[in-house]
Amino acid sequence: MINYKDIKAILEEKIDMSNQVLILPHLRVDMDTIASSIGLATISKKLDRPSFILVNDNPLQIEAGTKKMLKSAKDQYDFINIEQYLQKRTEKDLLIVSDVNKTNLISCPNLLPSFQNIIIVDHHAKDEHTISTPYQFIDLTASSASEMVARLSFLFHLKITPKLAEYLLAGIAVDTQNLTRASSNTFKISSQLMEKGTSMEAIEPYFVEDFVSNRKWNRLVDRTEFQTYKAAITVGDDQEIYTGVEIAKAANCLLGFDIDASFAVGRVSPFEISISARSRGIIDVGHIMKEMSDCGGGSPKLAAARIQNQTTEEVGIKLKQKILPAFHINS
Ligand SMILES: [Mn+2]
Structure with a gap:
């Protein structure tokens, strides 16, 4: 069990020893990684150290709510x-790394x-790509960073x-599908944030969808094949370019049906x-995502992979x- 008082003590010590915090x-970037970074920047501010949040993504690729x-x-930040x-x-x-622990998932390894x-x-769980440092505070029971x-x-x-409460609640909401995957601890923290002046209504604007994008990922859902075993698989047209978020939304949507697992490829x-x-x-x-790609992985219930130089059809077959x-089916 991870002790938050230990994290606090190390943050205090190391921030105090530093000139500034990156x-x-x-x-x-998504809303969880940004909101948690904003919270950490606020902690640095309280300890009188300047901090910077490094965002190196192409602005065009950043999802609307995060933007x-x-x-x-x-x-303010x-x-x-x-x-x-x-x-x-x-x-x-x-350096404080937030909502990630792997060298292949950061912009400046x-x-x-x-x-x-x-x-x-x-x-997120550790693997062979995890950044080597004695200060790995990883809480697998937490819904979100x-x-x-x-x-x-x-x-x-x-x-x-x-505002800070709003960012953090939005960060929690994005990783728990609007608290539908939340534990009692997650609800407790969310409720404490609401006591600071935010609400589920306040974070709604972060989740309004772009109509064109919504139709696009829904068309991806329409291509789904339901296997005789309980999996749903959709493979996008190789000519169509999606955002990672659109593909994730298709997979989330498919898990709403009577299946054990869903997969969206695009x-x-x-x-x-x-x-x-x-x-x-x-x-x-x-485990399946790890088998698909070296840099694939995630948790047993939620995972992803990226694969270079193949067509969507090839990836779908594999x-x-x-x-x-x-x-337990042999092909
Ligand atoms: Mn997260």
Whole structure:
């Protein structure tokens, strides 16, 4: 069991030893990684250290809700890219990695050796790509990094403004499908955030969908094949480019049907295919995603993989072969 008082003590010690703090969200930023980074920046502020949040994604690729959050927070927090950081860096910078622990899922793996201290705050399982540091605070029971950072914010007696509460609640909501995957602890933290002046209504604007995008991922859902075993698989047209979020939404939607696992395959760039996988827990989709790609993985119920230089059809065929053993079926 992870002790949040230990995380607080290490954060205090290491932030105090540093000149400034670089906070690093995962690649292809979402609302959980950004909200938790904002919370960590607020903790740095309380400890009188300047902090920067490194966002190096192509702005065009950032999902609408996350874009809204970045825009809302940009006057109070310093979002910078790698070039801007390199101008500001000092010998004694602390790196805090939020909502991620793997070198292949961050924008600047080659910068890691230059930091004296690295702290990981995350809720994803470790694997061979996990950043090596003594300070790996990974809570697999937390719904989201935002839930972890909210707990820390209360421990630090931060002044939690309604806006900060709103960001953190939106971060929790995005990782729990609007609290439908929330534990009693997650509800407790969410309720404490609401006491700070936010609400489920307040975070609704972060989740309004773009009509064109909604129709697009729904067309992906329409291509679904329901296998005789209880899996739903949809494979997008190889000519159509989706965002990672659209593919994830198709997989989420499919898990709403009477199946054990869902898989959505779609092209995300001229060179790359993405798979989103969801499971009710009987089938370990994290394992299947790892088998599909070196940098694939996730938790047993929620996982993803990216595959280069193949067509969606090729990935779909390979995926079906990998799924069969999980259902104890021989192809
Ligand atoms: Mn997360």
